[in-house]
Structures are given as C-alpha cells and as structure tokens.
Amino acid sequence: MKKISILALTMCSAMASAAEKTPSMEDMWKIIQEQQKTIEALQSKLSDQETEISETTEQVVAQEEALAVVSDAIEDTVAVESKTKIGGYGELHYNNLDSGEAIDFHRFVMFFGHDFNEKTRFFSEFELEHALAGDGKPGEVELEQAYIEHMFNDTTKATFGVSLVPVGILNETHEPNTFYGVERNAVEKNIIPSTWWEAGVGLNKQVNDKLGFDLFLSSGLNTPVDGSKAFIIRSGRQKVAKAKASDLAYTARVRFNPFKGLQLAATYQHQTDLTQGAMDVAADLFEANLQYNIGGFGLRALYAEWNLDDNVAAVNAAREEQAGFYVEPSYRFGSKDQFGVFARYSVYNNNAADNSSKDKIQTDIGMNFWLTPQTVFKFDYQDQKDGASNDGFNLGVGYSF
Helix, strand or coil: CHHHHHHHHHHHHHHHHHHHHCCCHHHHHHHHHHHHHHHHHHHHHHHHHHHHHHHHHHHHHHHHHHHHHHHHHHHHHHHHHHHEEEEEEEEEEEEEECCEEEEEEEEEEEEEEEECCCCEEEEEEEEEECCCECCCCCEEEEEEEEEEEEECCCCEEEEEEEEECCCCCCCCCCCHHHCCCCCCCHHHHHCCCCCCEEEEEEEEEECCCCEEEEEEEEECCCCCCCCCCCCCHHHHCCCCCCCCCCCEEEEEEEEECCCCCEEEEEEEEEECCCCCCCCCCCEEEEEEEEEEEECCEEEEEEEEEEEECHHHHHHHHHHHEEEEEEEEEEEEECCCCCEEEEEEEEEEECCCCCCCCCCEEEEEEEEEEEEECCEEEEEEEEEEEECCCCCEEEEEEEEEC
C-alpha cells in the first residue's frame, strides 16, 4: 500500500512538471506568427536576390552584345586595314655641278593599293616632282601607276591600266634605297627612257623558278617631228595625259635566272609609228641587262638601242639610231652591309647614226650609307667628257616604305 502511494505521488509530480513545460495555445500562436514573419522576410530577401540576379543577367547579356558589336567593328576595321595599303618613297638632292648649285626635293611619291580578294588587287602611284607644281613652277604632279592586277594562278597574272613598261633595270624598281648614285643613270634616263609608263594591258608568266616573260600592249611614244627635240625618245613620253594612241606599242621581255645571284633580262619593243601619224616613223627598241650579286660584290650592266625608220633623215638623219650602255660594279660591307661603294661608266648618244657625233661619256664614283634598309644617304662625284661637260658632286638622302 505504501508502494502504491509513492508511485501515485511520483506520477502526479511528473504530470505537473509536464504541464508546466507545455506551451499554451496563445504561446503556440505567437511562435507560429514569429515563424511566419521569418519566412516572409526570407522570401522577400530571396525575391530581392532573384531580382538582382535577373538584372545582373540582363546587364551581362547587354555587355556581351555590346562587346560583340565592338568586336565585329574591330574585325571589320582590321580587315579593311589589312586589305588597303599605303607606301611611298622620297629623295632630297644637293647638286654642285659646273652648271650650278641647287637643292631639290626631287621626288615625293605615295603608293595606294587595295586587295579586293586573294586574286584581284589595285595599285597606284602618285608623284610630286621638284616640290612645287603649277604654272611657272618647276615641278609636276604625275600619276605614274593606276592598274588592276588579277592572278589567274600562282604563275600567271594580268594588269589593266597605267603601268610601268617592262624594260631595263631602274624603270620598275627605282626607290632611292635600291640603287647607287644620287641621280638615276643617264643611259636609262635618256635612251630607254626611264621612268616610262603607259596605259595598256600586261601579261606576266613565271614558267619556273628560272624563266619568266612579260608582254605589254600599250599606248606608245609620240615624239616631236621638228625642232631640237625631234625624234628624241625621252621627249616622246605622253604620260597617259590625253595620249594619242593611233599607233600602239608592243613590248615583250624575257627574264632568266640561271643560278642564284644572277639575273638576265632582254626586252624588245615595236611601235608602228613613233609620231602617232605625223610622219609614219616605225621604231624598234632592243635592251638587255644583267644583275649579279655574290657576297658583297655586285655588278650591273645594260645596253639599249633604238632604231628608227630612215625617213627621219628628212628632218634629222642622226636620230635614226639612239643607243647607250653602262657598267656598274659595286661592293657592300660593314657589320650589316650598311656601307656600299660603286663606280659607273656610261656612254650614250641620241645622234648615234651620225658617225661624227660625239658620245656622251660619264664616269661616276661614290658611296651609299644605309641607316636602315629603307633609308639611305648618298654621295657621288661625276665626270663628263666629249659630248657632255657637267662635272661636280652630288649629295642625297632617300627613303622608302
């Protein structure tokens, strides 16, 4: 009986204690409300975060779109820049000769080209001579080249437009850093006559790594038929300035490189009438040249000859033949081959058909210093004999890019 009383007392005590710990309905409602507030706060925070994430995503997308636009613009700009090219060259001369002293910015030239695609391109050359052009001024502004070139394959291409005639050594490559002497040599200037450009159609074929040829159908020369310059070849250049083209010129050149360092070339041109209808004077040009380089040693040699119909005798028989040649040995030295010395012996005559006419003989010696491969300083001394007399020295600086 005593044990039962103790057990009952213990159970009553436990129930009382449990009743004290169990929350009332009011407490439960408060707890639920607090939890609801917490849930709502968490939901609000989550909603804000989702909004921020959405806005950030939109900003990222917008930035990606903007970057894509900029990237496309950059790619387009780079593509245009890579397809359109500029270049040029220039040369400043000081001449101290028997005929007088002068400083002359002889040539300022700009090249503009554009690649339409992998096979077709455009090239042009503008030149300002003697710094100042206009009425009564010494200079000229000339368009020397403006042509379309199309590659049919890796070995064959054609040109359409204003091009340099494929003849001689200097006519197609005459940037000042590519040759010796301040002034261009007298033979190519007066006999060929460089620089010589015409409007026409050209075809270039490289048969193999040694042999190639060039064909050029073009507007021809138009020489005067009276006066002191009658039939002088250089005076016949029309420079594609409303050039008369009743009688075209046909030019063919063969190029042969038998071994490394040696380049041989020969050009033949025929024009049915050198006077474009004034006197019916057919003319033929033959030119041959060689260029040889081994180590520092170099050699250039060229011969050119014009033969005109004998009906020019009615005006000036001596002009039936006009010819000349030069030989130019050179040597480059220095740690970067930046120094070069040369000598040139030139003989030419625009009255070669007259045996009594004296040849113009000129000897040049001098040196080049290449500050960089594209910039050069020059000095030479010239001595003229017999048919010419204009001795003295020349200084020059030139560049190309």
